[in-house]
Amino acid sequence: MAMDLKFPRINKVIISGHLTRDVELRYTPSGTPVAKVSIAFNRRWKDNASGEWREQVSYMDVVVWSKLAERCATLGKGCPVLIEGRLETKSFTDSNNQNRKSVEIVADSVQSLKATYRSENESEAPKTDASSKPPQITDDDVPF
Numbered sequence: 001m002a003m004d005l006k007f008p009r010i011n012k013v014i015i016s017g018h019l020t021r022d023v024e025l026r027y028t029p030s031g032t033p034v035a036k037v038s039i040a041f042n043r044r045w046k047d048n049a050s051g052e053w054r055e056q057v058s059y060m061d062v063v064v065w066s067k068l069a070e071r072c073a074t075l076g077k078g079c080p081v082l083i084e085g086r087l088e089t090k091s092f093t094d095s096n097n098q099n100r101k102s103v104e105i106v107a108d109s110v111q112s113l114k115a116t117y118r119s120e121n122e123s124e125a126p127k128t129d130a131s132s133k134p135p136q137i138t139d140d141d142v143p144f
Contacts (some may be wrong), residue, residue, distance in 0.1 A: 065109045079112055086108070
């Protein structure tokens with residue numbers, strides 16, 4: 001008798017880093033805002049053999065939907081951010097007709113970590129937490 005294992009289905013990413021370029025905001029044919037950003041993040045560790053600190057930089061693409069995408073459009077290259085979301089794999093055929101896969105983060109929340117001074121006359125910075133779930137959109141709808 002086979003036993004079904006029950007385990008939680010968790011797909012949650014929390015990452016901080018710096019934007020590697022300005023936010024690229026576009027719209028699907030139906031008018032839904034979608035933004036694409038790239039984040040650089042570091043891993044730092046002490047090498048056991050040499051005792052020296054080492055650092056590795058990695059990069060990840062992030063997709064942001066709806067009103068959250070429009071709010072993120074004000075963020076620029078180098079901006080420190082905290083992103084919460086989920087991992088998603090995309091399959092595509094490259095220019096050499098080879099099947100490829102890529103992994104990206106689909107953001108539920110994007111927070112700027114940049115400390116900025118605002119005078120009393122300036123409006124409050126827009127909130128960047130997602131207020132609703134992203135719409136169901138196919139790869140054909142995404143303008144990247």
